[in-house]
Structures are given as C-alpha cells and as structure tokens.
Amino acid sequence: GEDVEQSLFLSVREGDSSVINCTYTDSSSTYLYWYKQEPGAGLQLLTYIFSNMDMKQDQRLTVLLNKKDKHLSLRIADTQTGDSAIYFCAEVPSQAGTALIFGKGTTLSVSS
Amino acid sequence: DAGITQSPRYKITETGRQVTLMCHQTWSHSYMFWYRQDLGHGLRLIYYSAAADITDKGEVPDGYVVSRSKTENFPLTLESATRSQTSVYFCASSESTGELFFGEGSRLTVL
Numbered sequence: 001g002e003d004v005e006q007s008l009f010l011s012v013r014e015g016d017s018s019v020i021n022c023t024y025t026d027s028s029s030t031y032l033y034w035y036k037q038e039p040g041a042g043l044q045l046l047t048y049i050f051s052n053m054d055m056k057q058d059q060r061l062t063v064l065l066n067k068k069d070k071h072l073s074l075r076i077a078d079t080q081t082g083d084s085a086i087y088f089c090a091e092v093p094s095q096a097g098t099a100l101i102f103g104k105g106t107t108l109s110v111s112s
Numbered sequence: 113d114a115g116i117t118q119s120p121r122y123k124i125t126e127t128g129r130q131v132t133l134m135c136h137q138t139w140s141h142s143y144m145f146w147y148r149q150d151l152g153h154g155l156r157l158i159y160y161s162a163a164a165d166i167t168d169k170g171e172v173p174d175g176y177v178v179s180r181s182k183t184e185n186f187p188l189t190l191e192s193a194t195r196s197q198t199s200v201y202f203c204a205s206s207e208s209t210g211e212l213f214f215g216e217g218s219r220l221t222v223l
Contacts, residue, residue, distance in 0.1 A: 031210050033210055035212075040216075041216060041217075042202055042204070042214030042215055042216050042217055043155075043202070043204075043212070043214045044214070045210075045211050045212070048210060048211075088154065088155065092210065099145060099157050099160045099168075099170060100145075100157075100210065100212060101157065101171075102147075102154050102155040102156075103154055104152070104153060104154030105154045105155075
C-alpha cells in the first residue's frame with residue numbers, strides 16, 4: 001500500500017526556521033500528528049491538527065495542512081540545538097482502526 | 113510511578129530462540145500497540161489491542177504473537193527469533209486515537 005512519505009534529513013543553523021514536509025495517504029484521516037523522538041528515547045506527541053483546519057500555531061511550531069494534496073508540514077521557528085531529533089508525521093487511516101501509521105521520520109540536525 | 117515500562121531494555125538472543133518483550137502501563141489505557149523501528153523503515157506497526165482479549169494485526173505481524181489478558185499488560189513474543197527481527201521495539205498506549213504514550217524501547221539483537 002501507499003506509505004506516509006517524509007524527507008529523511010534536514011540540516012539547519014541555530015536561529016533559522018526548519019520546515020519538515022510530509023505526504024500522507026488517506027484523505028479521510030481526521031487528525032494528523034507530529035511526533036518527536038530524541039536520541040535513545042521513545043516518541044512524544046509534539047502537536048496535531050484536525051483535518052478541517054488549514055493551519056495550527058503553537059508557540060514556535062506551525063502546522064500547515066493541504067488536504068487537496070494530502071500534504072502536511074511542520075515549521076519550527078528560531079530552531080535551537082535542543083530541537084535536534086527525529087520528527088515523525090502520522091495519520092490514522094480508516095483501514096487501520098485506531099492505530100497510527102508513521103512516516104519514516106525526518107532527522108533534524110541543528111548546528112550552532 | 114505512573115507510565116509505560118518495557119522490559120528488558122536490551123536483549124541479545126540467538127536464531128530460533130523464543131523471546132518475550134514485556135510492556136506494562138499504569139494508566140488503564142484501553143489501547144496498546146507494538147511498533148518496531150528500523151533504519152530506513154521508520155516505525156512499523158506489529159500488533160495492536162483495543163481492550164483486554166482483543167488484538168489485531170498491524171503492518172508486519174508475521175513471526176510475532178501477542179496477548180492481552182489484562183488491560184495493563186501487552187507482551188510481545190517472538191516464537192522463533194530470526195536475524196531480520198533485530199530491531200528496536202516500542203510499546204505504546206493510548207486512551208483515544210492519536211496521542212500515544214511510548215515506552216523507552218527494547219533493543220533486540222538476534223545473532
């Protein structure tokens with residue numbers, strides 16, 4: 001079947017903005033999620049967006065949703081070295097019950 | 113302490129042996145999940161459970177067995193481990209769709 005697609009790597013300088021992109025599979029997904037994984041740890045929910053929204057802002061995080069293209073993005077403003085992590089987008093496709101399906105993850109590297 | 117715990121955190125075993133990874137959550141969440149994380153594949157769902165005694169296959173269930181006799185426990189068993197099952201395994205729980213709470217992972221090496 002189709003996969004949730006993400007670019008694998010992103011490298012930015014401290015203070016710049018980071019934009020992580022994701023293409024999901026199911027246009028009927030009600031919620032779309034961004035999770036963060038720090039080295040050696042499990043994933044933690046970062047933010048989410050309801051499918052009837054185009055944008056959601058939460059402090060330094062901005063999520064944009066384009067339902068027509070099934071495209072989701074996460075923008076991190078004023079990126080800090082502590083933002084270095086793997087970022088996963090995720091959806092709940094209608095055929096997967098309640099289970100989240102994750103993309104492969106984008107490794108964000110922030111240099112000072 | 114409340115939370116979700118996995119054991120063992122690290123395990124080395126040999127091909128053909130049976131291995132059980134344990135997962136315990138203290139929130140009484142209805143849903144529990146097992147994912148494996150591999151380089152180049154991200155997280156892939158192995159099995160999930162909506163409640164005690166209810167389990168369902170995910171994307172990559174072959175070679176794995178799960179059970180959920182109690183709400184708080186969701187063990188994952190590799191009946192006859194293979195090298196391709198070398199991975200980091202994450203257990204997660206949730207009360208509703210979307211916000212999953214993950215354990216710290218169990219790193220399994222099959223020689």
